[in-house]
Amino acid sequence: MDARGEHMRTVMVSFSGVDGAGKSTQIESLATHVRQDGRRVHVVRFWDDVARLKGIREASGHKIFKGDKGVGSPAAPIHRRDKNVRSAGMTWVRLFLYLVDAVSLRFKVREVLAAGYDLVIFDRYCYDELANLNLQNPLIRAYARAIMWLVPWPHISYLLDADPVQACARKPEYPLEFVRCNREAYLRLATMVGGITVLKAGPVHDVESEVIAHAASKLSFEAANHAHGTWAVERR
Numbered sequence: 001m002d003a004r005g006e007h008m009r010t011v012m013v014s015f016s017g018v019d020g021a022g023k024s025t026q027i028e029s030l031a032t033h034v035r036q037d038g039r040r041v042h043v044v045r046f047w048d049d050v051a052r053l054k055g056i057r058e059a060s061g062h063k064i065f066k067g068d069k070g071v072g073s074p075a076a077p078i079h080r081r082d083k084n085v086r087s088a089g090m091t092w093v094r095l096f097l098y099l100v101d102a103v104s105l106r107f108k109v110r111e112v113l114a115a116g117y118d119l120v121i122f123d124r125y126c127y128d129e130l131a132n133l134n135l136q137n138p139l140i141r142a143y144a145r146a147i148m149w150l151v152p153w154p155h156i157s158y159l160l161d162a163d164p165v166q167a168c169a170r171k172p173e174y175p176l177e178f179v180r181c182n183r184e185a186y187l188r189l190a191t192m193v194g195g196i197t198v199l200k201a202g203p204v205h206d207v208e209s210e211v212i213a214h215a216a217s218k219l220s221f222e223a224a225n226h227a228h229g230t231w232a233v234e235r236r
Helices: 023-035 046-050 054-062 089-116 126-130 138-150 164-170 175-191 205-216 223-228
Strands: 011-016 041-045 119-123 156-160 197-198 219-221 231-233
Touching: 011 126, 011 197, 023 041, 023 119, 023 156, 023 205, 041 046, 041 089, 046 089, 089 126, 089 138, 126 138, 126 156, 126 175, 138 175, 156 175, 156 205, 164 231, 175 197, 197 205, 205 219
Parallel strands: 011 119, 011 156, 041 119, 156 197
Antiparallel strands: 219 231
């Protein structure tokens, strides 16, 4: 399913990456930049607005595996036990949950398209779930491709690459080794599914400038359509 051909007024952009990659900062920067042009921007938080069956996730991470709740910070590090738990049983649970979330994502995209926003930014997308799977397994790769067939494709999908050590320092929630493996999975997924713009790790301001410049080159309002708020989209 390709949302780009369904509703050319609304542009969809997603940001993905390991915890601590700087997604929130870049999302806020892009949203502010577009709002200054008088455009309507809406941010969808994947874990809050799309993910389903949160009780099962909480039970597995906190009650069963004894992981901490909340968000880690340099001043208050935590030890989460959820997506970093690797076992056959948890893989089957994830496959089920991610399928449910993919269906939920389809409905959420329809909802935001119908609202008529100029720009919808997704804080995480299905990529962030698929990167938790063992993509070296051919059956898992087939599953990932099926999920990508099921969900709408954003106009632009950003993957914020990050140095694992720095990411862990900014957001200390998971072991460094897991973050390293998670980063490799993101990069492998980007190569596998295609259409993902990988932004190399760098100073926040440099990445911010790159995001805005790249978005401006891909998405622009046609002068003739300013009155209608229609985005001119360069197809990938």
